[in-house]
Amino acid sequence: MAQGESTAGLAPAVPQERSLTGDARMDRAVECAAGLFLKRRIADVRMTDVADAAGVGVATLYRRFSTKTRLALVAGTLLWRRFNERIVALVESDAFLGMSGADRLERMLRLYAEGYVENAGFVLFIDDLDGLLVTEGAPLDAVAAYGREVDSFYLIFADAYQLGLQDGSVAREVDFPVFYRSVAHALMGVAQKLARGEVIPSDDFSSGAQELECIVDMAVRALR
Numbered sequence: 001m002a003q004g005e006s007t008a009g010l011a012p013a014v015p016q017e018r019s020l021t022g023d024a025r026m027d028r029a030v031e032c033a034a035g036l037f038l039k040r041r042i043a044d045v046r047m048t049d050v051a052d053a054a055g056v057g058v059a060t061l062y063r064r065f066s067t068k069t070r071l072a073l074v075a076g077t078l079l080w081r082r083f084n085e086r087i088v089a090l091v092e093s094d095a096f097l098g099m100s101g102a103d104r105l106e107r108m109l110r111l112y113a114e115g116y117v118e119n120a121g122f123v124l125f126i127d128d129l130d131g132l133l134v135t136e137g138a139p140l141d142a143v144a145a146y147g148r149e150v151d152s153f154y155l156i157f158a159d160a161y162q163l164g165l166q167d168g169s170v171a172r173e174v175d176f177p178v179f180y181r182s183v184a185h186a187l188m189g190v191a192q193k194l195a196r197g198e199v200i201p202s203d204d205f206s207s208g209a210q211e212l213e214c215i216v217d218m219a220v221r222a223l224r
Contacts, residue, residue, distance in 0.1 A: 017081075020074055026064050029054040034075040038121040042072055042128040069132050073142045076129050079122055080149040086111055087153050101164025106220045108157060109183065113212035116191035123195040126188065154180060161223075170223045183219045187212060 021027050032053035036045045047068055051058040065071040090096050090111060096104060116123050133143065157180055164170025194208040205211075 020078055021064070023064070025054070025056055025060075029056055029061055029064075030071070030074050030078055033071050034078050037072065037075055037125050037128075038079070042068070042125065042132060047071070067136075067138075069136050069138050070142050072129055072132065073138055073146045076125070077146050077149045079125065080146075080152075083115060083119065083122060084149070084152060086115055087156075091153075091156055100167050100169035101160045101162070102169035102220065102224055104160035105157065105164065105170075105223070106216065108153070108160070109187070109216045109219060110213070112184075113187055113191075113209075113216055116187065116212065117194070117209045120195040123188070123191045127192040127196070164223065172223055174223065179219075179222070183215065186215050190215060 019027050020030055029050060033045070033050045036049055036053060045068075047061055048058050050071065051061045054061075061071070065074065087108060090107065096107065099107065158176055161170060161176050161179075165173065190211050193203075194205050194211070198205055
């Protein structure tokens with residue numbers, strides 16, 4: 001059973017969002033592309049679809065982004081930024097600042113897991129984009145900008161781990177970059193499988209969200 005297709009959590013959260021292109025028309029095109037990619041698969045969206053939705057010429061779109069893959073990367077940067085807004089709200093809260101290091105790590109991981117369940121369309125888009133980058137590649141500058149948004153909270157995770165070592169809530173020292181990547185990849189990998197839906201009978205995603213919770217539980221226990 002696939003998770004729901006809700007993408008409500010990725011709607012624009014503020015009236016003046018930081019520009020990704022420096023051009024209001026192209027920002028609008030990225031916005032339209034992101035919306036189309038969430039509703040359909042990347043392969044099913046044409047550049048002409050995006051141009052029509054944004055009210056710009058398709059030639060203009062190609063001059064700015066050159067390929068659909070590059071446009072998808074910028075759209076992905078926008079969608080990760082919006083997805084990460086829930087983490088921004090958390091880490092800026094007084095409650096978060098009052099937590100132990102281990103509790104900070106656990107709360108952030110659970111928030112990511114919850115977000116993946118609530119935004120299956122986003123998870124499927126990331127799955128599509130990963131495959132596209134593997135098969136077609138993309139300019140390093142575009143991939144780097146996208147990667148910075150994906151990993152924008154790594155330092156906050158790392159700081160929480162260091163705080164945990166200092167306050168005693170983290171009892172085990174680990175290679176934190178490896179730990180972080182392992183947990184992040186495990187959460188996204190399971191979320192993508194849930195979003196795609198059951199393939200064989202033994203998949204049984206009736207308790208899919210609990211699989212993500214299990215990953216978080218194992219990660220937290222590995223540190224406490």
